[in-house]
Structures are given as C-alpha cells and as structure tokens.
Amino acid sequence: MPHLSFRDSMQLAAHRRQCPQYRLDPIQQRLPRSCQLHLSPRSHQQIHPQRRLQLGDLTAQRRLGHRQRLRRPTKMQLAGHLAKVNEVPQLKRILILTRHHRHPNKYFPCMQLPATIGPLDMSPAATATLAHVDNANFRPNLDISMAKSLFEKVWESHTVRKLANGQTQLLIGTHLIHEVTSPQAFGMLRDLKLKVLMPHRTFATVDHIVPTDQFAEPYADPLAQAMMDALRKNCAEFGVTFFDRASGKQGVVHIVGPEQGITQPGTTIACGDSHTSTHGAFGAIAFGIGTTQIRDVLATQTMAIGPLKVRRINVNGKLRPGVYAKDVILHIIRTLGVNGGTGYAYEYGGEVFDRMTMEERMTVCNMSIEGGARVGYVNPDETTFAYLKDRPYSPKGAAWDAAVAGWKAVASDPGCHYDNVVDFRAEDIPPTVTWGINPAQAIAVGENIPDPAKATSVDEKASIEEALAYMKFKANAPIKGTKIDVAFLGSCTNGRLSDFQEVAKYIKGKRVAPGVKALAVPGSQIVALQCAKLGIDQVFRDAGFEWREAGCSMCLAMNPDKLVGDQISASSSNRNFKGRQGSPTGRTLLMSPLMVAAAAIAGSVADAREVFAVAK
Incomplete structure (x- = not known):
C-alpha cells in the first residue's frame, strides 16, 4: 500500500484546516500555525482511496512531534507528572499520555501507535467522508503470509507494546460507559488532573439504575438520581457523547452501541460491564473491564490485558422450530461449563451462525462471559454489513466501500490455527431452561432436575446440592410445571426488536395467567419506538404484560424492578445467580423470550411449542 506523498500530505492538511469536521483528532487541531502550509485545498474525495487509508500515518507523525518544535518539560512539570504516575501503581504499567508524551525526549517514551491506527473522529459528519482507519486496516508490517484468526488480526493491529509482566498494552478503538462503573474512574482522573485523551472514542448512556416505570426526573430513588446527575456532569465536563433519556437514543449500553453503528468489525471495544462481549457479534474484540481499567482507557485509550487462546465453536445443521439463539448459548454453556472458557476467546461459526440475524448473534455473544470466555465473536459477513448500512455512526459514501473491504479482510482466514475446536449438532439443541444458580445448571424443558x-x-x-437447597427444588422432579411469580422479557440479551416481534406473533389473543406479574422492557428507546410503530407494545398490553420504559430493569434489579422474597422469575436475561434479581432469596429461571411468554401465560414453566402450537 503506497504512503501519502508529501504533496498529498500538505494538501490534505490544508483541506482539513478549512474543514475542521474532517480532522482526525484534537492533536491535529493544536498544530502550531508556523507548521501549517497555506496551499489551495484539494477535495478529500480526490485523494487516492488507498492513500486515504494512510491518514493514520500522518496522524502518528504529528503525534510524535514531526514538524513541531520539541520542548523538554520543566523540572516542575516533570516532578508533577511522575508524582501522578507514582500515586497509582496501575498507571506505572500503563503509559499515561499527558501532553508531554507527544514529544520524544529522554524522560517520556512515546506511545508509537501502529502506523494505520490513528485516533479518528467518529461523529456522523466525519464518518461521511472518512473510513475508520483503525477498524478497517492493519499495520503494514503484519505477516500476511500466515493464516490468522480474526482475534489474532485485531489483537496484533491494536497492540501498542508488550509489557514486562507478559501482558499487552492494547489500543481500545471504542469505549462505552454507563452510570454505575464510570463515576469512580472520572473521580480518579480529577484527582490525577488528567483529561479524557480521546473523548470522541467514548460514548455514554444510562441504563442500570433508571426506573422503567418513571420517565420524568427527579427519580423517587435519590441514589439513582445522583448517579444520573453524576454521569451527565462527567460527560459534559470531559466532552463525552451522552445518550441520555432526553436524546431519544438512551437504552442498555450493549443495544445502543450496535443500533447507532458505533459497534463495528475489526476494532477493540471496552466497557465497564460484564456483557460487553455482545459487540463481538460484529467481528469486534470486546472486553468487559473494571473501574480501574475504565480510568486507564479514559486517560490513555489503552489497557493492559493478558493473551487469550481461541476456541472455535461450530454449530452445524438446522435448529428445530421453537429453538432460538438463547437455547443455543445455554446449551453450549451447559456442555462446556461456566469455567470452560476461562482464558479463551470464543469464535462462533458453522451453518447455524451463518443463518442467524445480527440480533441472534448478539444474544449468543452476550452470554460468552457466562461460559467463562473473556471474548465471544462471529466473523463479519454480508449480514453484518447489511445491519450496519446507514446507521448514524457508520461510514457513508466511498468511505463505506473502503470500510467493508477492510471488514471482509478482518475475518478469520481459512486454515487458521485454533487452540481448540468444539462441534455441536443443531438438531440436538432443545428449548432449554436453567434450574439452578449458574447458567450451566440447565436442562431441556422436558427433562428432570x-x-x-x-x-x-x-x-x-x-x-x-447447593443449588437444590437454594432453589427449593427436589431432585428428579420435572422442571416443566414449576410455578412462576414473575415473567421478565428484556435485558441486553433479549431486549431487541426481533425478540418482541417473535413473541408478539404468538401471544396475540392470549392472556397472562392470574397471579403472574409480566414485564416487557424494551432495550432502548429506539426499540420502544419501533415497537410502538408496529403496534407491538399494544399486543403486549392486551395480553396482560406491563409495557415499560427502556432500561436494564429486572436483569440485575439496581432499580425498582425486583423480586420479592423467594419469588420465581421466568427471565430472558443472562444470569441466575443467588439474589441476582433484587431479592436475596429470589429464584431465576433463564430461558428464551418465547419460553418466558409461555410461562407467563401458563403460570408455570411450559414448552412454548405446546402452548403456542409450534410444530416440533
């Protein structure tokens, strides 16, 4: 791939000075005026498309101080910076990119980003003319003669450096945050007097604590209101895009990212939430991280992480009627165990995944963490591209074609090495229900405990024995017929439009059983709007469901939606741990959305194929 010529570089720089929205990042905007050449602007679209993909090189050169006067920090500045680093042990092994790190000198090693990875403006205006260089391309020095998996390609193209402890300092392409795990991280930035390095790469929404039965503020729960106010303040202060409830784009973070087109193939994504693996459905490597790592990503746009092995999980054949993506992942976890994926990234493939919609793939990838895997992903294909086309943050025009070409290249190569391969037959997967206190404690709806x-x-x-004691179940008893108190349809696992569409087809004309509280909670405001336009919300109301505002709701019950006492919930969420849904003694049975609807109508665990006359 040719490099930008000097003339192209200068003309592109001049063009960006006149079109600020096309600049790659704030670093370019701070170039000294003495370094800016006043050439007649040349249309960005006229530059050769292959050369356009080298924009990251130009950005990296500027970041390293080319054509800038190098200044050494004063002794006072140096002492102050080292004090900041030494105050927090974690920051000693993560390179903190304060303003001095842009200049090579003997005090601060520069973070040499891979040549084609430069921070890009992800705003809709910028993506209309710029391809996502870091998402679509790899470093020129990668050895392309060897067949590699998607995981290897993305990992290598985002590697900043290897750390002495064996971990890798990894560039994070997209950072998603919410109100629960981010306040402490922002507080640490203030204490260290640091800024968010690349605010255009961070996106926020509020989901965990929002009441789904109340839209207007202030909320009845003062803690929930305080967390909402804190996130709003932090985003405004640090320049982070915030999809709040007033925007009409709020929702569960793992639903908002994909529906906005922020989640894209070939990049790394981090979020302070266990189920960040959801975004792997697009061919991204997505990690759930803790608060200190959130701080690291905000301050450096990088994080330290150890290497992972890759397990290929093939599901071939054809799923039987009444069997859904939720059943597929519960069956995989039941077979491999909750610790089976420890140290692995799961690559899902085979005929079943090839036929799945993006929303079905998201359901499977979402629960990879429940199987112990740090990452779960599906190789991008035409289904992926069709979903992303014309999304607000997706590339537009010629940039779209360039991005798709790069996304196709990121897929695993035929013949690449996997550390482990596991095969499943689709015909062997039944409608599945959990009976215990972890997602691997699952059985077919027709089996006994x-x-x-x-x-x-x-x-x-x-x-x-522990699970039986907590759940108050008896060994060898059938799971079918177990009475339920609550039916919950929603969450980042199954709160998307297709989930509600599928259930609405079958519950029309039916009613929730007496004594059962049934909640239908859309995963985002956009999902809620789509359901309203299609009349789906009214179908649920007519059937006796409470139709709620968007949010996490009863998935983890950090809001008013909670179980009471030892109530049993039929839930489309992702975890059935002790006390997960708000009550210390509450009991959760995980299942697919249609199985939740069947339980709500029958008043007990039931085979949806029998309740709704679905051919087996």
Missing part, C-alpha cells in the same frame, strides 16, 4: 447422587465428581455433587 438432576440428582446429586448421580454426580460424577465430589464438586459436581456439592454444586447440585
């Missing part, structure tokens, strides 16, 4: 006496190990026996 396990007997600890038949356990194959001491640990398995103890685990079954």
